[in-house]
Amino acid sequence: MTKKIVRYLLSLALLLALILGACACSLFGTNAGNAGEQGDTGGTQSGDNNGAGSTAGPDGSDDTDKGDAGKDDPDDPMDDGNDFQGLKIIFPELGNTSNGDCTLLKTGDTEVLIDAGSKRESAKRLVPFLREHCTDGILEYVIVTHAHEDHIAAFVGQNGTDGIFSSFKCGTIIDFVSKNTTSRISSDYIAWRDNEVKNDGAVHYTALQCWNETDGAQREYTLAEGISFQILYQKYYETKASEENNYSVCTLFTQGDEHYLFTGDLEKGGEESLVQNNDLPHCKLYKAGHHGSKTSSNDVLLSVIQPKYVCICCCAGSAEYTSTNENTFPTQDTVDRLARYTKNIFVTTLGSNLTSKYGCMNGDITILTDGTQFSLTGSNNSTILKDTAWFQANRTWPSYGVE
Numbered sequence: 001m002t003k004k005i006v007r008y009l010l011s012l013a014l015l016l017a018l019i020l021g022a023c024a025c026s027l028f029g030t031n032a033g034n035a036g037e038q039g040d041t042g043g044t045q046s047g048d049n050n051g052a053g054s055t056a057g058p059d060g061s062d063d064t065d066k067g068d069a070g071k072d073d074p075d076d077p078m079d080d081g082n083d084f085q086g087l088k089i090i091f092p093e094l095g096n097t098s099n100g101d102c103t104l105l106k107t108g109d110t111e112v113l114i115d116a117g118s119k120r121e122s123a124k125r126l127v128p129f130l131r132e133h134c135t136d137g138i139l140e141y142v143i144v145t146h147a148h149e150d151h152i153a154a155f156v157g158q159n160g161t162d163g164i165f166s167s168f169k170c171g172t173i174i175d176f177v178s179k180n181t182t183s184r185i186s187s188d189y190i191a192w193r194d195n196e197v198k199n200d201g202a203v204h205y206t207a208l209q210c211w212n213e214t215d216g217a218q219r220e221y222t223l224a225e226g227i228s229f230q231i232l233y234q235k236y237y238e239t240k241a242s243e244e245n246n247y248s249v250c251t252l253f254t255q256g257d258e259h260y261l262f263t264g265d266l267e268k269g270g271e272e273s274l275v276q277n278n279d280l281p282h283c284k285l286y287k288a289g290h291h292g293s294k295t296s297s298n299d300v301l302l303s304v305i306q307p308k309y310v311c312i313c314c315c316a317g318s319a320e321y322t323s324t325n326e327n328t329f330p331t332q333d334t335v336d337r338l339a340r341y342t343k344n345i346f347v348t349t350l351g352s353n354l355t356s357k358y359g360c361m362n363g364d365i366t367i368l369t370d371g372t373q374f375s376l377t378g379s380n381n382s383t384i385l386k387d388t389a390w391f392q393a394n395r396t397w398p399s400y401g402v403e
């Protein structure tokens, strides 16, 4: 081909990309509030230490969401103003139809980011989201559970320069010991992670270095008075896993007497090891493993942690991995197992088998807690999973489930 033809083809491709980009924007909208199916905008789930949980009315009578930001009521320990000294935990939507994980935990000016999926393009959603919450531009801790695209892609973004690593200064990066995958995104992730260490002052440890407290790594990190996290042990830090998900780094946050558990995409063998090797407490909050897949949240783990609130990062009902309805996330099996312990289950995003469209379930899920009081608010609504239209059309709540 002559150079002229190549140039012509390139400009044609660019034009096509621009047109497709414009279409995608109008299809996807920006973020919350575009589903409208569940109604019930706003409202807050709140509970005392027993985690009873009650749904506030649509008028948000005990509302603690963004509407209060900046009011700064010094007498209200749960006021989400600039002086909020508790812990804020956010599960953001990822801006597309693909399942993936991201959790931001924040106390004062200290942030912990766990994972950043689901696709490279999710950086377009997550970088502005993080700028809103991480105003000093420094993510003190970044935890990356395993090397699958749906947990790492937004750290890199489309070309590295627009990803989270390039957009923020990172303090301590803690990630997986091993990977089997040879995917391009996993090697890009490692290259950009190493660049953070070499050129931007970050420190990098694996979960095993943290567990063994070698090379300056710590098993436990204190975020604020009474708030800390610890890296838990599971055997796949040191043995080969046939399934990438079992390499997941597991983290337990503690705030006073309360605990919040994050296990990435850990599957049954990993969950068994996690239970055997750690003295796990009852957990107020559990991010359901592997997007609510039937391979995770097994009874071996749930019977020990007995979660009171469960958040699931997924696109509910998406046919991304299976066309069998009951096995789409969150699976009927997972619902059946969680139902013994809690009905307070929340899901970020509503998927679609049309593949090009998505909507919100709860939307971005925000939890505020001072260790005693606990509130949960979805940017779209705060409806518990079993009461949603999607659940009622696609899942059943078992007769033995918590009512």
Ligand SMILES: [Zn+2]
Binding pocket: 100, 101, 148, 150, 151, 265, 290, 291
């Ligand atoms: Zn995943």
